[in-house]
Amino acid sequence: MQLQMLLEAEDLQGAKAILVPVQPADIAEAIEGLPEAMQAIAFRLLSKDEAIEVYEYLDSSVQQALIEEFRRQEVLDIVDKMSPDDRARLFDELPATVVRRLLEQLTPTERQATAQLLGYEAGTAGRLMTPEYISLKENMTVAETLERIRSLAHATEIIYYLYITDAARHLSGILSLRDLVIANPDQKIGDIMTRDVVCVYTSDDQEEVARLIGRYDFLAVPVVDREKRLVGIVTVDDVIDIIEQETTEDIYKQGGLQSGGDNYFQTDLLTVARKRVVWLFVLLLTNTVTGTIIKAEEEILRQVVSLAAFIPLLTGTGGNVGSQSSTVVIRGLNTEELREMGPAQVVMREAIAGALLGVMLGTVATLWAFWLLNGDWSVSLAVGISLVAISVLASVAGSGLPFIFRAVGLDPALMSAPFITTAVDVLGVLIYFNLARLILKL
Known part of the structure; x- marks a missing residue:
């Protein structure tokens, strides 16, 4: 591997140069293929923004190893910027003492979002979802909605689907970005949204969520609580991980082996x-x-x-x-x-x-x-x-x-x-x- 050869030769600039044009998922795979002693070195070559993206793609065992290698502030900077669902999955793999320490030092908003997800049972839609979505009101116009999307796009995981809720946060409709863009700027959201919404409950099994997204070819599906209040969304990238995980688990079981979720x-x-x-x-x-x-x-x-x-x-x-x-x-x-x-x-x-x-x-x-x-x-x-x-x-x-x-x-x-x-x-x-x-x- 070229990256390993450059690190062994202590050519850090050369190693950094070959990582710059590479996608985060590919960088994560390259780091995972390095000897354990070199993984932290390669990760430190990334810029802060790149490091946050790459960290979410790393295997949980590598994530844990890097946490042990980094100074506390470096860890907090990365973990605080992770999406809540990815952070919750990381915390599932970490010792309870480490999780408590990290939770205490997250920003209040991120701490609340993560604690909310960790409060749901493992393997459910509530544990899998992300609370980062865009919600709208029926009386908003198309022009107002577009302006809201521009202001919130950086803080949400997906903008292709927009969710409409009432004053009590009950899910009442859904709107695709495509329908929004081609609509008249003065039209009300309530006139163009779809009221027949397919959704899942926080207690639904993650395998059922994956099957639902596959059946309807969704990019995301809304998650509601027992009172039908919108609390999050499950995106297709998370579902792909679940499908791989569940398939691996079934294959192990058919061989008479319980993996327990471990690699x-x-x-x-x-x-x-x-x-x-x-x-x-x-x-x-x-x-x-x-x-x-x-x-x-x-x-x-x-x-x-x-x-x-x-x-x-x-x-x-x-x-x-x-x-x-x-x-x-x-x-x-x-x-x-x-x-x-x-x-x-x-x-x-x-x-x-x-x-x-x-x-x-x-x-x-x-x-x-x-x-x-x-x-x-x-x-x-x-x-x-x-x-x-x-x-x-x-x-x-x-x-x-x-x-x-x-x-x-x-x-x-x-x-x-x-x-x-x-x-x-x-x-x-x-x-x-x-x-x-x-x-x-x-």
Whole structure:
């Protein structure tokens, strides 16, 4: 990296020169890629205004490291100028003692804005929103509104949407900047605003907010309290962060790992092992049960040893089929794609898909086993028919369990994987041996 080479050569002017024309997000990424000892040096090369912008894009771990490196006044200058929502997210990551100290020394306005956001529950629209928006009154003219925007634009996060409130701050309408610009200067805001406003409540889950903005292609959505008073807005840039965060969390859960919101690759190995071992113990127990079943079938295995060779194929394929079904169903639940389909319809659809997959895979497995066993049709058919049955079982388990877990208040993404493995391994092995007995007449 050119920046690192210049810093290692102590060419600070050269390093500063290559940072000047770069976007804040790219500067933040470059600083994050530096060795920890160089991050503070590179950050100090930025002007005060650049530093404030870049700091908001940095990973929380780098933000914390820089806070420890800077003198108190440097920290306060940066933190005080951050947008309230970004500041609240930073404070979520800092120790409580540091947060208290920083809050005490913020300007009264910024302290009040930050305390308001921190007062809402984590993961809600209230915690995610920013109180920096432009509000208007219905009796204002277009010309007066434009003048108000000019005076407040520097202090608000977004000006593309303008919000109209009554005397009690109740949200009564919304106006786009486009509609405002093309309107007659003497027109009243009340005549051109849209009264049918889509909004969210402070207690709404942040994932629901992200889904709403994505559905309507909004740049921002207003946030109201229980009395429908406007208290803030959630902007699309914050939603993108939430989508990435929620997607990462779901992926971790489907792998049987609870991230707790931490960066996995920056977490110490002991914590990583502790988080991963829980479901591995569940799977270990499952394999013990499967092993017990196989041991109980020693008699048939002694008579037809070749049956043992296909157990990993059957359980592995069943696990993969079940994982595919659970993945599409969990994704459909999260995106509400399944809201028009009932659980029974979804499970039936996946069962038919599992049967089709089973027939295709079973046919190939039967022919392969026939070739491998030099023409033994009995064992080959046992393998093929078992694979069909296991594929249907896995599809039903993979599509049905997420609905069951959600109905009882458990997280489908976290719970489905180990239980699908349990069902497929245990029941799949039982199906295989019973079919083999039937076909081989043992």
